[in-house]
Amino acid sequence: MREVRVDAVTQAVRDLCIEANTRLPKEHLRALRRALDNEESPLGREVLERLLENAKVAREECIAFCQDTGYAVFFVEAGTEVHFVGGEIAEAIDEGVRRGYEEGYLRKSIVRSPLERTNTGDNTPAITYYDLVPGDGLKVTLLVKGAGCDNMSALKMLTPAEGLPAMKRFVVETIEKAGPSASPPLTVGVGIGGPFEKAAQLAKKALTRPSGEPNPDPEIAEIESELLEEINATGIGPAGYGGTQTALAVHVESFPTHIAAFPVAVNLDCHSHRTASAEL
Amino acid sequence: MSTEPIHLQASLSREDIEPLKTGDVVRLSGVIYTARDAAHARMAEAIENGCPLPFDPEGQVVYFTGPAPARPGHALGPAGPTTASRMDSYSPLLIERGLRGMIGKGLRSKEVRESMQQHGCIYFGAVEGTAALLAQCVKEAEIVAYEDLGAEAIRRLVVEDFPVVVVNDLYGGDLYVEGREKWRREVGQGR
Numbered sequence: 379m380r381e382v383r384v385d386a387v388t389q390a391v392r393d394l395c396i397e398a399n400t401r402l403p404k405e406h407l408r409a410l411r412r413a414l415d416n417e418e419s420p421l422g423r424e425v426l427e428r429l430l431e432n433a434k435v436a437r438e439e440c441i442a443f444c445q446d447t448g449y450a451v452f453f454v455e456a457g458t459e460v461h462f463v464g465g466e467i468a469e470a471i472d473e474g475v476r477r478g479y480e481e482g483y484l485r486k487s488i489v490r491s492p493l494e495r496t497n498t499g500d501n502t503p504a505i506t507y508y509d510l511v512p513g514d515g516l517k518v519t520l521l522v523k524g525a526g527c528d529n530m531s532a533l534k535m536l537t538p539a540e541g542l543p544a545m546k547r548f549v550v551e552t553i554e555k556a557g558p559s560a561s562p563p564l565t566v567g568v569g570i571g572g573p574f575e576k577a578a579q580l581a582k583k584a585l586t587r588p589s590g591e592p593n594p595d596p597e598i599a600e601i602e603s604e605l606l607e608e609i610n611a612t613g614i615g616p617a618g619y620g621g622t623q624t625a626l627a628v629h630v631e632s633f634p635t636h637i638a639a640f641p642v643a644v645n646l647d648c649h650s651h652r653t654a655s656a657e658l
Numbered sequence: 659m660s661t662e663p664i665h666l667q668a669s670l671s672r673e674d675i676e677p678l679k680t681g682d683v684v685r686l687s688g689v690i691y692t693a694r695d696a697a698h699a700r701m702a703e704a705i706e707n708g709c710p711l712p713f714d715p716e717g718q719v720v721y722f723t724g725p726a727p728a729r730p731g732h733a734l735g736p737a738g739p740t741t742a743s744r745m746d747s748y749s750p751l752l753i754e755r756g757l758r759g760m761i762g763k764g765l766r767s768k769e770v771r772e773s774m775q776q777h778g779c780i781y782f783g784a785v786e787g788t789a790a791l792l793a794q795c796v797k798e799a800e801i802v803a804y805e806d807l808g809a810e811a812i813r814r815l816v817v818e819d820f821p822v823v824v825v826n827d828l829y830g831g832d833l834y835v836e837g838r839e840k841w842r843r844e845v846g847q848g849r
Binding site for chain 1: 661681723724726727728729732735737738740741743763764765783785786788790792793794808809821823833834836837838839840841842843844845
């Protein structure tokens with residue numbers, strides 16, 4: 379067994395919250411620059427230039443590049459040989475969020491309940507998905523999820539007979555419906571398979587993949603690139619002002635499913651694509 | 659439509675906004691007010707109860723935003739636009755009272771667009787998610803009402819060269835519709 383002190387997790391989570399909100403991942407910056415090279419609309423290019431400039435200001439001044447510093451969503455891969463000491467892991471993560479959002483001058487955007495909408499005041503609770511894996515490693519990945527794009531996300535239970543064409547249509551329709559509201563250029567996370575909730579979780583996790591890295595399965599990678607082409611043909615463009623660059627990347631994750639099922643979930647992420655991870 | 663910026667000084671007169679066309683790039687200087695969901699709900703309540711508003715909407719520009727906390731030395735924390743459609747049910751109340759401009763992101767309802775054309779109000783888009791950059795254009799910020807709402811309090815901002823784009827002009831233009839139509843392609847048509 380390897381012992382991991384939970385206060386080390388708190389420190390790592392605090393740092394991840396600040397890093398993710400003030401520094402865009404390098405793969406994502408590369409994707410934005412590529413979009414600027416490829417964008418044909420002058421207004422679209424103006425938007426992309428502003429986004430790159432904004433990322434630079436945020437990085438240099440260590441301030442959040444978007445005021446919606448989102449929900450803190452964590453994917454924790456914990457080795458079965460890891461033993462947490464000094465407290466509870468879930469509390470340690472919440473404490474890291476509390477400190478990161480306070481010390482990083484990040485907005486607190488979580489309310490106590492959808493009905494009784496009092497702000498919790500410290501951006502907790504965090505959302506955490508745990509995966510037990512072999513070994514004694516510990517990896518914590520943060521996805522900061524703004525509400526504008528999450529609100530435009532969707533899930534549909536297709537029939538197996540409808541298949542791939544319906545899945546692709548649903549993805550593109552979700553983006554058409556979102557239009558400017560999801561803040562394009564988007565990163566698109568798609569989850570297919572599992573039962574109902576698994577598809578949504580896969581779609582969210584797909585967003586943490588380094589921008590534009592294809593799925594290792596060549597068949598799925600092909601679907602990703604076809605979807606990207608279809609999405610960019612919608613004309614929505616950067617900020618929805620019209621253009622050829624509506625999405626920067628499409629990440630599809632697949633999972634076994636039921637003989638009668640074909641769930642598809644589409645989780646949209648805005649151009650402030652915030653993810654960071656740490657190994658402890 | 660031109661990407662060469664038009665410079666405007668807020669507050670705005672009807673004459674200031676009449677030449678603006680959908681797609682025009684504008685740099686706004688002067689005074690603007692922040693208000694989002696909760697502040698709009700309170701202003702609507704004040705109107706309903708015949709109470710005075712925190713500011714006279716005549717000629718003013720409202721910016722839909724809820725800033726993040728400011729670091730010491732900054733007038734305002736990162737403050738990008740929020741989704742304007744959530745303000746749709748309230749906006750006509752202010753437009754009828756002389757509001758000349760709104761800054762936000764995303765589509766507006768038919769009712770809001772009609773009210774804008776009828777009473778003379780422009781909907782500007784700011785690039786969402788450029789909060790750090792937009793906050794740099796804010797030279798002064800003070801809370802003028804609803805301090806208890808925190809990020810959602812109404813703030814009076816003095817801005818300089820605040821970058822916006824005309825989304826809905828006075829003539830029925832809509833950048834979200836026109837832009838998308840212009841750049842839509844059939845898949846496989848090539849670019």
